[in-house]
Amino acid sequence: MKFQSRVWKCGDNINTDLILPIQAFYLTPAEQAPWVFRNNRPGWSEQVKPGDILIGGRNFGMGSSRPAARSLKNLGLSCLVAHSLNGLFFRNCVNFAFPAIECANVFDAFEEGDIAEVDFDAATVRNVTSDKSLAAIALPPKLLDLLKAGGIYALLEKEGAIGPKTAASG
Amino acid sequence: MGLADVVRFASRFGVNIMGMTVAEKILAKKSGLKKVSPGDLVTVAVDTVILFDNNFMTNRWREVLKVNDPDSIIVVFDHRVPAATQASATAHGIGREFVARFGIKRFHDVGYSQGIAHQLVADHGYGLPGSVLLCSDSHTCSGGVFNCIARGVGQPDIVYAACKNETWFRVGETVRYELIGKLPRAVTAKDAFLQIAGEHGDHATMNVEFGGAGMQSLSINARKTLTTMAAELSAEFATFEPDDVMLDWVRARNPAPFEAVYADADAKYAALRKVNLGILEPLVAYPDSVVNNSRPVGDAKGTKIDQAFIGSCANGTLDDLELAASILDGRRVSSKVRLIVTPASQTVYRQALKSGIIAKLIDAGAVVTPATCGACGGGHLGVLGPNETCITATTRNFKGRMGDPSAKIYMGSPATVAASAINGTITDPREFLN
Numbered sequence: 001m002k003f004q005s006r007v008w009k010c011g012d013n014i015n016t017d018l019i020l021p022i023q024a025f026y027l028t029p030a031e032q033a034p035w036v037f038r039n040n041r042p043g044w045s046e047q048v049k050p051g052d053i054l055i056g057g058r059n060f061g062m063g064s065s066r067p068a069a070r071s072l073k074n075l076g077l078s079c080l081v082a083h084s085l086n087g088l089f090f091r092n093c094v095n096f097a098f099p100a101i102e103c104a105n106v107f108d109a110f111e112e113g114d115i116a117e118v119d120f121d122a123a124t125v126r127n128v129t130s131d132k133s134l135a136a137i138a139l140p141p142k143l144l145d146l147l148k149a150g151g152i153y154a155l156l157e158k159e160g161a162i163g164p165k166t167a168a169s170g
Numbered sequence: 171m172g173l174a175d176v177v178r179f180a181s182r183f184g185v186n187i188m189g190m191t192v193a194e195k196i197l198a199k200k201s202g203l204k205k206v207s208p209g210d211l212v213t214v215a216v217d218t219v220i221l222f223d224n225n226f227m228t229n230r231w232r233e234v235l236k237v238n239d240p241d242s243i244i245v246v247f248d249h250r251v252p253a254a255t256q257a258s259a260t261a262h263g264i265g266r267e268f269v270a271r272f273g274i275k276r277f278h279d280v281g282y283s284q285g286i287a288h289q290l291v292a293d294h295g296y297g298l299p300g301s302v303l304l305c306s307d308s309h310t311c312s313g314g315v316f317n318c319i320a321r322g323v324g325q326p327d328i329v330y331a332a333c334k335n336e337t338w339f340r341v342g343e344t345v346r347y348e349l350i351g352k353l354p355r356a357v358t359a360k361d362a363f364l365q366i367a368g369e370h371g372d373h374a375t376m377n378v379e380f381g382g383a384g385m386q387s388l389s390i391n392a393r394k395t396l397t398t399m400a401a402e403l404s405a406e407f408a409t410f411e412p413d414d415v416m417l418d419w420v421r422a423r424n425p426a427p428f429e430a431v432y433a434d435a436d437a438k439y440a441a442l443r444k445v446n447l448g449i450l451e452p453l454v455a456y457p458d459s460v461v462n463n464s465r466p467v468g469d470a471k472g473t474k475i476d477q478a479f480i481g482s483c484a485n486g487t488l489d490d491l492e493l494a495a496s497i498l499d500g501r502r503v504s505s506k507v508r509l510i511v512t513p514a515s516q517t518v519y520r521q522a523l524k525s526g527i528i529a530k531l532i533d534a535g536a537v538v539t540p541a542t543c544g545a546c547g548g549g550h551l552g553v554l555g556p557n558e559t560c561i562t563a564t565t566r567n568f569k570g571r572m573g574d575p576s577a578k579i580y581m582g583s584p585a586t587v588a589a590s591a592i593n594g595t596i597t598d599p600r601e602f603l604n
């Protein structure tokens with residue numbers, strides 16, 4: 001699993017209230033996506049193009065259990081690379097099949113607009129623009145497989161444990 | 171041969187029998203392994219699964235067709251009760267259908283046993299020592315006060331756990347806080363937490379373990395404030411070591427058998443830190459971040475407030491309401507301030523009613539709401555407007571957390587909030603309690 005695209009950057013301790021603000025609480029998943037960072041970076045979500053990569057700092061995704069990872073996925077971002085990922089947020093990434101990986105000092109290795117190449121199997125992150133490579137922390141094979149399989153709901157659906165996706169549930 | 175000799179002997183032959191922390195021991199037991207270490211990924215059996223009203227929102231819920239063990243499931247309506255909007259009423263309806271379909275016995279609907287899930291865990295002894303409890307709310311670590319692995323997970327995790335009574339965890343390192351001494355008057359466990367969060371910042375990917383002689387001076391409610399707030403440290407698990415006060419508490423509320431877990435004497439910690447409760451003072455977290463943001467309440471003295479709030483899974487206990495009432499007794503909330511008090515459960519509410527606490531609060535001008543998350547999450551019953559300032563005894567002060575993103579949220583203890591409500595400005599509670 002490999003992604004290449006231009007990057008956007010956000011800093012340390014990005015919390016889930018910023019990714020999925022309370023104002024969007026009752027909206028459908030598709031309607032929630034444009035609300036990402038609206039309270040701290042108005043106008044940003046409109047500039048994101050499908051496939052773009054998000055680069056974060058320390059403890060990305062701290063805060064509540066709300067499906068914030070799903071909003072990043074629905075916004076069209078291909079993946080997330082952060083210096084460190086909040087444990088609960090990371091669970092949601094894997095389970096909602098939004099690829100996310102930790103890579104020490106990734107924040108300083110990129111300028112916004114640079115092109116990144118993120119390889120989840122090799123656990124490497126390359127800045128194509130400056131031609132520098134960084135080692136990421138490999139995902140445990142079990143979790144990488146779960147990501148590739150489309151997350152937990154795909155698994156449960158196949159087993160007949162849950163019903164199909166609806167327009168409302170996204 | 172003593173334990174130290176065994177360790178030395180074993181390590182000579184390359185056998186690693188270094189001890190485990192409380193969290194590691196429970197994870198090992200529940201994954202059927204002799205030993206787990208930081209860095210391991212383990213598949214764990216889940217004893218208790220709690221679903222709450224937000225799980226049933228149509229923009230999240232996936233219809234569940236099979237559950238593994240209905241008796242392991244608890245359903246709680248807490249975030250928006252009674253229903254705040256049509257969307258939350260719809261979610262409640264879906265939740266009631268789920269309960270009926272699978273014959274869930276432990277169901278906390280709007281009414282007699284209503285309350286915030288993490289408070290109900292305490293009220294009913296749902297968090298059994300040595301067990302694994304999941305809920306898809308980030309403050310589930312609250313239950314760690316009962317020496318269990320309690321973790322907030324995501325919506326997909328909780329659906330998976332309901333279907334299979336199983337989940338995965340990455341084992342993290344543990345930081346141990348050794349509590350010593352006794353809190354001075356008007357200083358609370360919330361201040362102790364703010365001290366830790368201010369000094370050490372986040373504990374992402376790590377577990378937090380509390381113990382030491384100082385825990386004896388803390389009630390279960392006070393300890394619970396510490397484990398609940400550990401969510402703000404981004405801790406994986408927060409656990410207390412067991413003592414008789416806790417074990418008696420659980421036994422009095424839940425007849426189910428359990429096995430409490432003690433850390434090994436040679437457990438390996440990422441850090442061992444002492445917290446001297448006796449030298450602490452009232453602190454507040456400044457707006458927008460809980461960690462690395464604590465200052466003495468005196469620094470914020472005089473800051474005008476529009477709203478004061480006491481409630482949540484961290485500070486809606488009987489101790490918290492009693493402390494607030496002792497400050498408000500015979501006094502009046504400033505006419506410029508709305509003081510909102512939300513007991514964490516109807517059980518707490520009834521106790522506070524019987525002991526006269528509610529009357530003192532209402533006589534002082536507080537608005538007491540039914541038990542719910544309410545204003546804590548900006549859902550209802552005290553949402554903040556543009557440019558307002560609030561002082562809150564809850565869990566989070568993030569931008570936009572309680573309503574409009576331009577509102578400023580200071581966070582402190584219930585004593586600090588009550589004192590501030592009287593003056594209309596942020597106030598050191600020692601002004602009223604000495």
Ligand code: SF4
Binds near residue numbers: 484
């Ligand atoms: S009281 Fe606040 S922090 Fe606790 S569960 Fe409810 S919304 Fe979350």
